[in-house]
Amino acid sequence: MYIILNQTRRILFYFFLVGFGALLYGFMASDPCPVLPSYLFTRKDPNMNTDKTIVLNDGRTLGYAEYGAPNGDAVFYFHGGQESRLSSQFMDSTAKSLNIRIIAPDRPGIGLSSYQSYRTFLDWGKDVEQLADALKLKTFSVFGLSGGAPHVLACSYLIPERIVNATIVSGTAPYDYKGKLKGSWIPIRLMHWFAASKKDKNLRKFINQEYKVLLEKPGKRLGQLQKYLPKPDKELMTSKPEYGIAFIRGSLESYRQGIDAVVQEWRMYVRDWGFNLEDIQPHINLWYGEEDKMAPKYKGIYLQQHLPNASLKILDNEGHFSLIRNHLSEILIQLKTPKLITVIEQQ
Numbered sequence: 606m607y608i609i610l611n612q613t614r615r616i617l618f619y620f621f622l623v624g625f626g627a628l629l630y631g632f633m634a635s636d637p638c639p640v641l642p643s644y645l646f647t648r649k650d651p652n653m654n655t656d657k658t659i660v661l662n663d664g665r666t667l668g669y670a671e672y673g674a675p676n677g678d679a680v681f682y683f684h685g686g687q688e689s690r691l692s693s694q695f696m697d698s699t700a701k702s703l704n705i706r707i708i709a710p711d712r713p714g715i716g717l718s719s720y721q722s723y724r725t726f727l728d729w730g731k732d733v734e735q736l737a738d739a740l741k742l743k744t745f746s747v748f749g750l751s752g753g754a755p756h757v758l759a760c761s762y763l764i765p766e767r768i769v770n771a772t773i774v775s776g777t778a779p780y781d782y783k784g785k786l787k788g789s790w791i792p793i794r795l796m797h798w799f800a801a802s803k804k805d806k807n808l809r810k811f812i813n814q815e816y817k818v819l820l821e822k823p824g825k826r827l828g829q830l831q832k833y834l835p836k837p838d839k840e841l842m843t844s845k846p847e848y849g850i851a852f853i854r855g856s857l858e859s860y861r862q863g864i865d866a867v868v869q870e871w872r873m874y875v876r877d878w879g880f881n882l883e884d885i886q887p888h889i890n891l892w893y894g895e896e897d898k899m900a901p902k903y904k905g906i907y908l909q910q911h912l913p914n915a916s917l918k919i920l921d922n923e924g925h926f927s928l929i930r931n932h933l934s935e936i937l938i939q940l941k942t943p944k945l946i947t948v949i950e951q952q
Contacts (some may be wrong), residue, residue: 629727655691658717659739662772667732668717669710673700679745680940681733682709686752687867689716690843692855695848699933710736714866716858724869726755730763737767747938748772750929751900752870755878761887763881770940772890774929778904780875788901800871812867816860823853835896838924848930882911890914890939894923
């Protein structure tokens with residue numbers, strides 16, 4: 606009887622959260638839309654190398670952008686979920702000043718990169734290795750934001766001999782531990798539960814609605830970012846709306862081929878990652894914001910406790926969007942290698 610009652614409570618609580626989340630999302634979607642020209646959310650800087658591609662060994666295309674100093678220390682940046690290679694454009698001037706070359710690839714099915722059925726996080730390590738070879742880079746650093754975290758860890762696990770420094774900023778953590786959603790915003794909890802379901806109907810519906818708002822009313826989404834995010838993020842998006850516009854531009858590019866890749870990656874987050882944290886040898890730098898409700902500090906604490914070599918910084922008065930923008934120089938300096946990247950010798 607106790608088991609039946611406990612299961613019933615869980616089911617009722619789940620439907621309460623689904624209903625509350627839908628109500629919250631609907632309320633947010635009804636906000637007045639700021640009047641902004643639509644081209645702001647779609648234009649790209651013609652002076653930047655944002656549309657590069659290579660062909661991988663299996664015939665797929667891998668798209669990537671480059672920012673910063675073309676001959677600087679090489680750092681691969683792995684964008685967050687529902688983002689793209691365009692999402693790191695804001696790093697360009699800072700990277701140039703530090704003589705860092707940012708290489709920002711689209712993941713499979715995102716932007717310019719071909720979709721890959723049944724892909725895993727470890728597959729990403731193989732793709733990055735091929736891109737590094739194509740760019741004649743023997744060693745390099747990697748860092749990722751949010752959903753880029755498991756991709757940083759996959760590379761660190763698969764090709765540790767090529768990784769100089771590795772950093773995770775406001776990153777997600779594995780799905781299979783008690784308290785995995787502690788401190789998370791209700792919409793994030795919903796996305797995790799939808800992604801963990803056997804069928805992806807609700808997840809697709811949620812993501813499709815998100816894409817529709819971004820596409821048809823990007824000004825509305827900017828207004829929501831300025832109104833509903835935690836205080837540090839809200840203040841950033843209000844004082845520097847260009848950051849919000851750039852974020853939306855990068856997010857729109859993630860849907861260039863539709864929603865399949867975004868759905869696929871969300872389901873990957875909540876399944877077996879294909880490796881154990883305890884088996885990752887390179888040192889991992891962890892940066893988290895005290896006010897982050899999308900990737901709360903508790904995820905960073907969990908990673909630090911389970912990675913053999915990790916250091917954790919939890920910054921006061923920082924959120925999911927504000928931390929990487931307010932502390933980009935510090936993050937990149939930490940990633941900067943002590944010597945210039947070694948180039949693969951020409952045969």
